[in-house]
Each structure stands twice: as C-alpha cells, then as structure tokens.
Amino acid sequence: MTLAGEITENHILIAAREVFIAKGYEGARMQEIADHAGINKALLHYYFRSKEKLFEAVFSEVASNLFPAMKQMLEAELELKEKIALFIRIYLKALEENPFIPAFIINTLNTNPDSFLKYIKKAGLNPKLIQKQIDDEAARGIIRAVKAEHLMVNIIAMCIFPFVARPIVQNVFDMNNDEYQAYLGSRQAEILDFVLKSITV
C-alpha cells in the first residue's frame, strides 16, 4: 500500500465512522460515505470489499479503542476508591469526546450481536481481579462488601445514560444545550459521591 493509498483508506475510515455512527448500519449509505470521504463509490469497494467489511473495520477500530483503556484502569495499582474516581473521570471524559459511541454500540449490539462478542473476548476484561480487590478491602474494613457485577454495572450505567438518553433527559428537565453541558460536567462529582456513599462501611 502506497502513501496515497493509506491516506485514502484513512479518509474512508473516518467518513465511514461518522456515517455509521450517525445512521447505524442499515441506515448508512455507501454513497454517503464516499461523498464524505470525497471519493468515488467504486473506490470504497476497492479498499473495503463490501459494506459489511467496511463496517467491521470501523467497528473494530472503535471497539479496540474502548476496551484496552478500561482494562488498563481495572488493573492499575490503586485503592478501590481511587480507582473508581479515576475510572469515572476518564470514562466521562472519553464520553464527552465521543458522545455517540454508546448508542452506536447498543444499536450494533441489538441488530448484530455476534459481531461484538469477539471484541469483548479479545479485550480480556477480567472482573475477578476487581472482585478480589473488593473482597480484600472489605476484609480490611476499608469498604463494605459488594458484588463487582453490581458495582461496575452501576457505575458504567450512570456514566453512559445521560449520553444515550440525552434528548429525553434534557427535555424532561427542561435544559438548553449549555445547561446540559454543565449538567454533564456536574455528574462526575455526583456519581463519585453516589458510589462512595454506597460502598462506605
């Protein structure tokens, strides 16, 4: 692959990412992706044989950015409470930079569940490490005993929800865009507080 080739390929991936995330797999049009990338539709098929393959490439990129960061954080050497604080901070920041990724994932998860599992497996997230840390710290009286599968789901749920359900939340609580931005910002401290209260002995 020449330099020009790599540049084009990159343009395509960026364009495809935008369109797939905005429209979903079925809603995305190869023509629109080509337009976004400033190229011919035939060239899409030259670089990525089919829509499915192109989607795979996009999804793979998104997914493989997602999990390693998470894994790294889970395996860091920090006390649980600090780890949670760090996780929430980094996770929310990542979400603010890519607010549509979660909805994209959920959509893919629902319409094409298989394509996802391999990335999860490859990610090698190991919740047993966290459970062990929880149990250790609980035994030492630092936190109360909780189940990792609840704690982790709760934290992630609270982080993600305001992004995937933004129109609802924003509307029900009658916020304009600036106010919603501020709301998102305020959630970091709020979630942390919420979680810490629930695991404090």
Added chain:
Amino acid sequence: MTLAGEITENHILIAAREVFIAKGYEGARMQEIADHAGINKALLHYYFRSKEKLFEAVFSEVASNLFPAMKQMLEAELELKEKIALFIRIYLKALEENPFIPAFIINTLNTNPDSFLKYIKKAGLNPKLIQKQIDDEAARGIIRAVKAEHLMVNIIAMCIFPFVARPIVQNVFDMNNDEYQAYLGSRQAEILDFVLKSITV
C-alpha cells in the same frame, strides 16, 4: 372500520412492533412485517399509508404505554423512599416483560430524534414535583438533599443498563442465560440498597 378490519390492524401493529424493535426502522422490511402479520404487503399500505406512518403508530403505542405509568408513580402520595422502592420494582418488571424497548427507544432517539420529543412533551412528566418532595423531606431530616435530575437519572440508568448492554455484561461476567436472569432478579434489591444508602442522612 369493521371488526375484521380492527383485527387485521391489530395483527399488523403487533407484527410491526416485533420487527421494528428487532431490526430498527431502517432494518425493518415491509415485506417481513406483512409476513409476520400473515397478510399481503399491499394490505399494510391499505391500513397504514407508508412505512413512516406505520412506524409512527407503533412508536406512539410504545411511548404512550411508557410515560403514563411513570407519571402516575411520580405523582403518587408516598414517602420518597417508598416511592423509589415502588418505582424500581415496577420499572424492572416492565423491563423484564419488554427487554428490547429501551434499545429501541435509544436507537430511535439517535436516528430520528424529532419523532420522540412530542411524546415526551405530551407525557407531561414534571420533575419539579419530585424535587419539591426531596426538598421537603430533606428539610424534615428524612433524607439528605439531592438533586432530582441526578437521583432520577441514576435510578433509571441502573435499571435500564443491564437490558441494553446485556450481551456485554453477560459475557464479561461469564454468565449463562439462567444466571443472567437471576442477576437481573437480584438487581431490584441491589439498586434499591444502592440508592437508599446514597440518600440516607
């Protein structure tokens, strides 16, 4: 509209609901909906002029089942902690009966945000009532002062997440289907506990 007509219309709505929820708007095929309903494709257009109109009808039904129950609960005359317990119980039960609705809503929200807002507005959810109740009870020392827009989002997020992200959660924590069912069941007490700890003075 004759009786036969109403029956057919109902069959169509049920079939359309299934297909739209499973495949999303773009992924759904009028032919497949017709097949599911056991009728001719032309008959779909006889009852619902277009795909968009049919979707509107389905979505309207789903949405108008969702909000009134919520509204009623929010306006019930109960102490906040009881109200929360009731809400979580009823909400999780509704989710177990319709596990794919949230992903459907999120998907619609992302690809067709406008179509949703009118239902939210029509629902007339008023979070100020809850905020008032929180403030009252906080003043009386029953709970600590929290913001409704955080508390409510947190509760709903924790309820919904295991349904929209089921494949991920189930896989990461290595559960089979029965175990996941049990996990979902265990969340009722877990979420309530989590929330109560966070609002207790």
Added chain:
DNA sequence: AATACTTTTGACCACATGGTTAAAACATAT
C-alpha cells in the same frame, strides 16, 4: 338477488442500493 361498500390480493412500477467492470490516470521502476 342486486347493489354498494370494505377488505384482500397478485402483479406491477419506479427507484435506490450495494456491487462490478473496463478503462483512464497516476506513479514507479527499468
């Protein structure tokens, strides 16, 4: 039984979509 109305169907249409192809444009090496 005849009429008028509604429901249902099969055949059809225009068009958008993902995908192909053969040739042109470009780049690289000899």
Added chain:
DNA sequence: ATATGTTTTAACCATGTGGTCAAAAGTATT
C-alpha cells in the same frame, strides 16, 4: 521513453425496496 503495477473514475448491473393499482373476494344493505 517504456513497461509495470497501483489508484481512481464513469458507466453499468442485478436486486431489493417502498409503494401503487385494478380487480377479486367478502360483507352488509336494500
């Protein structure tokens, strides 16, 4: 300059899609 390989394009193609139509089947009314 020429030959070789790569990148890009315009023009097509086959198929699937939402949607239409005229006629048939069914139902109720007189």
